[in-house]
Amino acid sequence: MSIAERKERQKIELRAKILDAARMLFLEQGYEQTSIRNIADKIEYSPTTIYLYFKDKDDVFYALHQEGFALLRQFIRPLEHVSNPFERLKALAKVYTTFAMENTEFYDLMFTMPAPMNALQKEEWTEGDMAFGFLLQTIRDCQAIGYFEGMDTEVLSYTVWSMVHGICSLEIRGRCSKVLSDATHENIVAKATAQVLHILEKMNPPR
Amino acid sequence: MSIAERKERQKIELRAKILDAARMLFLEQGYEQTSIRNIADKIEYSPTTIYLYFKDKDDVFYALHQEGFALLRQFIRPLEHVSNPFERLKALAKVYTTFAMENTEFYDLMFTMPAPMNALQKEEWTEGDMAFGFLLQTIRDCQAIGYFEGMDTEVLSYTVWSMVHGICSLEIRGRCSKVLSDATHENIVAKATAQVLHILEKMNPPR
DNA sequence: ATAATTAACTTTACACCGTTAAGTAAGTAA
């Protein structure tokens, strides 16, 4: 039985090797520039071997997509211990933008690339749910202590996510440098995030 | 001289034909699926002819990028006559999201695709400036009547743009349908936009 | 022990892609 076990192990190892190579190339050069052939070259296997482990290119990058969410979760996890809901919301926004700016390729893959969404299809996207679930709960907790009175929790959560995502997305795709003065553009992500939080705080303080 | 003029006219016509074909294919099938060869097929010229009129593929789509901004401008122009600045801001947000949802491929090209930004490089991006300039002026006008007191006009404008862009971007890339309940997802763009405007209104009403 | 089967991987090939260099045919100018 040990032979079969070794083989099973080797299959898992090769799968991991493929993903390691894919991750390295992807983080260095982005999605478009990373080809199945590049990955195969890097691990010294033939390109078609990769198709024995993944359905297609999107399937490979869907695995990285999931890695991205696992990483985001690592960023978010410490915030579970922030007891004040609004402080937690503020920390969440900062951590989210930090994650995005420090892992732009991952962020792109997770939220702005058309690519591996075909792969995930109707699937559960549990990791994505978890992150959004944390935001949802945080907003709910804020409402429990008097913030955001009378607003729909789900819609508000989505809106807050949109706000912060918009900031990161515009910055990553370089649509702001063209339109802002240099002084304003410096640290614009931090400035805009602070602006959002300021607005949320002033809007509806707890009675 | 008339022959030279006719030739000049024909060159302009062919350029326009290329762009017409590119636009049709692009709006039907998106950027990745639209190839130089497809465009050439459609107009019954050889692929290489296109390179006599455009530097490369990005250069073709940069022309469409500009068309997109011209179209957005058409959407925005009527709002110049809305005298109340905050009403104008509200209308602008709605018009912007309407434009995005009715022209998702254009919107993608303009704001979320890496593609033709290489082409525009250090160039002026005047059309983009105009749209942002209108927002900037509207926010300034809002501040003149007491809204958004003490906030940096440029940062706030960028933040507002980010908010609305985030809403459109998440919707277009389908990152919300996975995470929202069906009921909330219905009309989420309109709901989230309304939410943003509600927050902006409640946050800092004029004295 | 030998034959049949299976697993893991490779070779080859197809149909695309963006782009360049060289070739061609028609029109213009000398």
Add this chain to the structure above:
DNA sequence: TTACTTACTTAACGGTGTAAAGTTAATTAT
């Protein structure tokens, strides 16, 4: 009529994702 220019095409290079068929070695069955 000859030389040149313009507008376009053909052919080709080096790349892509992916499917089908081939190979080789290990395992199982007889």
